[in-house]
Amino acid sequence: MAKQFKEVHFNLNGRDVTTVVDVRASLTDMLRGDFRMTSVKKGCEVGECGACTVLIDGEAFNSCIYLAVWAEGKQILTLEGLMGPNGELSDIQKAFIDETAVQCGFCTPGFILTATEILNAGVEYTDDELRKLLSGHLCRCTGYENIFRAVKKTMYQRLGKPWPEG
Amino acid sequence: MYDIKALYEADSVQDAVRLRLEHPEAQIIAGGSDVLVQMREGKRAGKELISIYMIDALRGVTIDGEENIRIGSLTSFSHITKDPIIRKYINVLGEAVDMVGGPQIRNIGTIGGNTCNGVTSADSASTLHAWEAIVELTGQSGTRRVPIKDFYLSAGKVDIRPDEIQTAILIPKESYENTYGYYFKYAMRNAMDIATTGCSVNCRLSPDKGTFERVRIAYGVAGPVPMRAPRAETAATGQPVSRATVERFALTVLEDIHPRDSWRASKALRQHIAVELADRCLTEAVKRCGGEIDG
Numbered sequence: 052m053a054k055q056f057k058e059v060h061f062n063l064n065g066r067d068v069t070t071v072v073d074v075r076a077s078l079t080d081m082l083r084g085d086f087r088m089t090s091v092k093k094g095c096e097v098g099e100c101g102a103c104t105v106l107i108d109g110e111a112f113n114s115c116i117y118l119a120v121w122a123e124g125k126q127i128l129t130l131e132g133l134m135g136p137n138g139e140l141s142d143i144q145k146a147f148i149d150e151t152a153v154q155c156g157f158c159t160p161g162f163i164l165t166a167t168e169i170l171n172a173g174v175e176y177t178d179d180e181l182r183k184l185l186s187g188h189l190c191r192c193t194g195y196e197n198i199f200r201a202v203k204k205t206m207y208q209r210l211g212k213p214w215p216e217g
Numbered sequence: 218m219y220d221i222k223a224l225y226e227a228d229s230v231q232d233a234v235r236l237r238l239e240h241p242e243a244q245i246i247a248g249g250s251d252v253l254v255q256m257r258e259g260k261r262a263g264k265e266l267i268s269i270y271m272i273d274a275l276r277g278v279t280i281d282g283e284e285n286i287r288i289g290s291l292t293s294f295s296h297i298t299k300d301p302i303i304r305k306y307i308n309v310l311g312e313a314v315d316m317v318g319g320p321q322i323r324n325i326g327t328i329g330g331n332t333c334n335g336v337t338s339a340d341s342a343s344t345l346h347a348w349e350a351i352v353e354l355t356g357q358s359g360t361r362r363v364p365i366k367d368f369y370l371s372a373g374k375v376d377i378r379p380d381e382i383q384t385a386i387l388i389p390k391e392s393y394e395n396t397y398g399y400y401f402k403y404a405m406r407n408a409m410d411i412a413t414t415g416c417s418v419n420c421r422l423s424p425d426k427g428t429f430e431r432v433r434i435a436y437g438v439a440g441p442v443p444m445r446a447p448r449a450e451t452a453a454t455g456q457p458v459s460r461a462t463v464e465r466f467a468l469t470v471l472e473d474i475h476p477r478d479s480w481r482a483s484k485a486l487r488q489h490i491a492v493e494l495a496d497r498c499l500t501e502a503v504k505r506c507g508g509e510i511d512g
């Protein structure tokens with residue numbers, strides 16, 4: 052059958068962009084292929100692992116099960132968009148390094164974007180709540196504990212409270 | 218790339234109805250968390266799709282002119298859980314859909330998709346059955362309303378006509394007034410898992426909190442479609458709020474449901490879980506009504 056294309060307009064990491072996509076593309080395909088946002092990983096591609104997570108209008112979505120054409124009019128944030136004007140890392144990225152929450156790094160961009168949604172809520176979550184909020188990501192390396200600590204530590208930093216565990 | 222034959226995008230309900238008539242072979246896609254996964258698995262590969270995801274008019278929770286709670290079919294699970302109307306009148310639905318998959322699935326998955334897929338394990342389904350929800354469908358000659366128990370025809374099959382889409386789920390005032398409920402999802406993992414059994418119970422107590430005025434219970438995964446347990450409901454209605462009533466209610470469940478052996482769980486385990494969940498859910502529902510259970 053004839054290929055079907057559509058023009059899509061959205062905001063990517065603070066910049067208004069337009070592109071023409073094949074309607075069969077997933078948001079992962081478009082972000083990686085058309086915009087070289089290679090922090091958006093292709094893992095399971097069926098919504099199980101979270102490696103492809105991006106923020107859409109502030110909420111975390113698995114871009115592998117999201118049609119590229121649905122980006123129309125949305126604000127999309129990938130890991131690349133967290134970088135400061137001079138290449139600085141954000142607080143949550145630094146915390147991942149400090150807590151050794153990164154090994155192979157494949158799951159890291161997705162985890163950091165979900166963590167960004169969690170932290171932007173400005174809420175002091177319990178450990179159980181935090182674990183539940185992070186449960187849409189698989190990590191085959193770290194055993195999760197250091198990732199959990201990095202998010203929790205940043206949560207307390209942002210709330211201006213001492214980290215209970217020290 | 219998905220193996221999509223053609224994509225038709227609806228920007229209004231009327232547009233969706235028109236596309237349904239023009240493309241009878243096409244399948245509806247809302248959030249796509251079932252459709253796109255099945256497409257990747259090959260089950261729906263090569264199909265035409267009608268996307269309704271961009272119809273913002275189908276999002277949100279309101280109280281309508283008849284005092285029904287009206288949940289637009291495209292409302293995501295996370296928005297249902299956060300919604301103030303849901304929290305106030307049917308908090309258990311927000312809790313139930315907060316057990317779906319993980320956070321990203323709850324941001325994309327819609328209540329319309331969770332009911333139109335006709336799946337017995339769907340986390341919203343038992344609560345919607347237990348609260349006697351009404352399904353609103355819109356087609357070329359307007360809207361029609363179907364009680365949720367009639368909406369489910371058989372496993373994976375629901376009552377949607379060729380020109381229709383589901384536009385809302387309604388909870389009537391008579392159903393939610395002075396009523397509190399509890400949902401228990403019994404699954405093998407805490408997250409990203411499908412229910413082995415789901416049980417949703419709600420009750421309304423007499424003003425002195427001494428008598429069960431109404432008790433309703435529904436299960437997911439106890440049969441091919443979600444189902445109520447009417448004998449158990451009758452066994453508790455009009456009875457004193459007591460441990461004895463709760464226990465009799467829970468045991469009577471076995472007269473209503475007939476679970477089978479499968480590789481996921483044995484019949485004996487399923488029966489045991491069904492009784493235990495009925496007991497725990499009713500006990501919690503009573504507490505939420507401000508009642509107390511002795512012993």
Ligand SMILES: Cc1cc2nc3c(=O)[nH]c(=O)nc-3n(C[C@H](O)[C@H](O)[C@H](O)COP(=O)(O)OP(=O)(O)OC[C@H]3O[C@@H](n4cnc5c(N)ncnc54)[C@H](O)[C@@H]3O)c2cc1C
Nearest residue numbers: 098247248249250251252318326327330331333339340383
């Ligand atoms: C990793 C993962 C984990 C999951 N975990 C759970 C879980 O724990 N519990 C659970 O219940 N579900 C779970 N699901 C399944 C899925 O997320 C839900 O069923 C969700 O509600 C589907 O909604 P959707 O909008 O994405 O549906 P879609 O995939 O868009 O559609 C589902 C079906 O409904 C039809 N449809 C959708 N909307 C309408 C409408 N308005 N009118 C007519 N027909 C319509 C479609 O044609 C299709 O047949 C999971 C899915 C994934 C990928």
Ligand code: FES
Nearest residue numbers: 094095096101115
């Ligand atoms: S690649 Fe999207 S969830 Fe795994």
Ligand code: FES
Nearest residue numbers: 154155190191192
């Ligand atoms: S660091 Fe390797 S998968 Fe998480």
